[in-house]
Amino acid sequence: ANAGDEALALERTVFDELAAQSQGRAVEIEAVAKALAAVDVLAALAEIAADANWVRPKVDDSLDFEIVGGRHPVVEEALRSRGEPFVPNDCDLTGKIGKNCSESGGRIAVVTGPNMAGKSTFLRQNALIAVLAQIGSFVPATKAHIGVVDRLFSRVGASDDLARGRSTFMVEMVETAAILNQASEKSLVILDEIGRGTATYDGLSIAWAVMEHLHEANRARALFATHFHELTHLGQRLPRLANLCMRVTDWNGEVVFLHEVAKGAADRSYGVQVARLAGLPAKVVERARHILAELEQTDRRAPVARLVADLPLFAILESQSAAPAKGDPLRTALDALNPDEMTPRAALDALYALKKAADS
Ligand SMILES: Nc1ncnc2c1ncn2[C@@H]1O[C@H](COP(=O)(O)OP(=O)(O)OP(=O)(O)O)[C@@H](O)[C@H]1O
Ligand SMILES: [Mg+2]
Structure with a gap:
């Protein structure tokens, strides 16, 4: 028992001495810890860059955003472990493109396509590439040229904050408001479906106005995923707006996702087919198909085409x-x-x- 006590006392003395010594050299120890942490991060980034075939991005002061063969590092890794390939996609948000587009400001890409086709993945991989490039890392792409992004804004998914008195839609709007109030020409904005948490026409109207504001006032580079196909008509009026869609094909009546981003607008979302894949009871799927056919008869496109032609473009800005x-x-x-x-x-x-x- 005595030996035990003595050992304990000795240990405590040694420990106290060590603690006192470290306190005395706290500044140096902190500096070494910081340096080691930096080495650790950089070494990890270097290792992953070598293993996963990342490239060195070009980062400059321009307003360009050009990614060739971009990949989502996490989704790619998850697919690899299942033996499936990840389809790389290009993304160009450089503003000054196109014959009749000489004004400055970033390009807004409206991404449409079926559910499960890879829109969200595409949005996030580009945001991640921007973040990686700006922390000094190589990026998962074959080529990347990014004009420095002053702030990255993202609005993704549906969540609520009931404890703080915010419903799902309120959270969505608060986040969107922050983007519209703060994004600058140098910012990068990803908006994954806005206006989904309310009535269809309310949502569409909000999404429409948000897009006009982003184009005319914020002028940020932006990626906007949506199931409101009506929004793709805006490309006729807004010169820096480009339509992208996720390619799918039909195989024996089944949708097959190619996960490829192509130019142009999708015409439908295949929501009912995806619901069937997810295991909704056959009766429900059949009934939904029926209702969809009925609804599609009452044409939603005609009034929208008229709106695109008639609405004075972003009248609020002008009136201000x-x-x-x-x-x-x-x-x-x-x-x-x-x-x-x-x-x-x-x-x-x-x-x-x-x-x-x-x-x-
Ligand atoms: N480029 C890609 N290559 C291979 N698989 C992909 C790719 N992009 C997405 N996927 C796969 O497709 C799944 C669905 O992608 P994602 O969530 O991006 O679809 P979405 O278009 O946003 O669908 P929704 O409209 O329902 O939100 C991912 O979890 C991933 O497994
Ligand atoms: Mg999505």
């Missing part, structure tokens, strides 16, 4: 910057004043006269 209407009496009175030729007394009188005119 517009000068007050001509013929405003106060304005006329102000125009008539020439401060350089007035005495202080006359200026004061003029101010009182203006105030009186405004009040009356």
